[in-house]
Amino acid sequence: MLTRFIGAALAVFFVSSQAFAAPLEEVKKTVDEVVRIVSDKEMKKNDPKRRQALKRSISTIFDYSEMARRSLGKHWNDRTPAEKKQFAELFASLLENSYASKIESYNNEKIIYLKENLDGDHAEVKSKVLTAKRDEFTLDYRLVNQNGKWLAYDVVIEGVSLVSNYRTQFNKIITANGYPELVKKLQNKTEEIKAP
Numbered sequence: 001m002l003t004r005f006i007g008a009a010l011a012v013f014f015v016s017s018q019a020f021a022a023p024l025e026e027v028k029k030t031v032d033e034v035v036r037i038v039s040d041k042e043m044k045k046n047d048p049k050r051r052q053a054l055k056r057s058i059s060t061i062f063d064y065s066e067m068a069r070r071s072l073g074k075h076w077n078d079r080t081p082a083e084k085k086q087f088a089e090l091f092a093s094l095l096e097n098s099y100a101s102k103i104e105s106y107n108n109e110k111i112i113y114l115k116e117n118l119d120g121d122h123a124e125v126k127s128k129v130l131t132a133k134r135d136e137f138t139l140d141y142r143l144v145n146q147n148g149k150w151l152a153y154d155v156v157i158e159g160v161s162l163v164s165n166y167r168t169q170f171n172k173i174i175t176a177n178g179y180p181e182l183v184k185k186l187q188n189k190t191e192e193i194k195a196p
Contacts, residue, residue: 023123023143023150024116030061031111038106054100063151064092066144070153071166075174083179090186097190108132111139121145 034057037043043050068091069076069084079087114126125141142154154163173182 022116023118023141024113024125026061026143026150027125027127027141027152028113030057033057034103035106035111038103050104051100054103055096058096058099059092061141061152062092062095063144063146063153064088064095066151066153067091067095067163070163072170073167075171075179079179086183087186090183090190093190094186123150 034054037050037053037057040050043053065088068088071091072079072087076084109132110130112128112130114128116126117124121144123143123145125143127139127141128136129139130136137158138156140156141152142156143150143152145151154161156162170182173185
């Protein structure tokens with residue numbers, strides 16, 4: 001009986017400790033995997049395979065639906081469920097491909113994790129990147145806890161929010177030319193950056 005109780009207690013502890021990993025640990029785990037992929041000599045010989053591996057790894061930390069919703073801002077509520085789904089998919093593809101293409105130019109930059117700030121179900125992981133030329137820039141991840149897993153809904157580079165930046169651009173396009181024009185532009189942009 002005691003053995004069963006201890007076994008159950010350990011299982012609960014193990015599951016809960018895995019489910020509630022710290023935000024910094026989640027970010028670091030994904031970034032380490034991304035760096036491993038871009039540094040892999042075998043992967044460098046196969047661009048499509050490397051791009052797919054990068055996309056898989058990136059998708060484990062980003063909440064694309066939440067990023068899409070926040071990027072569309074006030075225009076999100078005007079969309080039908082089908083439009084929301086299409087926009088979230090386009091946005092995810094844009095982000096995956098643009099993020100992957102930037103990462104592929106990785107050149108032994110050093111990532112230093114500074115701290116994490118927790119506020120209930122929200123967190124921010126602060127880091128900085130040191131380049132080979134000793135330049136540095138800040139790179140912060142804003143995360144939300146979704147069913148025990150920390151997922152990023154924004155990235156702030158040198159104080160500039162990726163989501164806010166997209167929201168400003170998207171709002172201008174919708175206000176000037178309508179929502180269909182934004183969809184068209186996202187489709188074109190995604191096709192441009194799809195190939196490694």
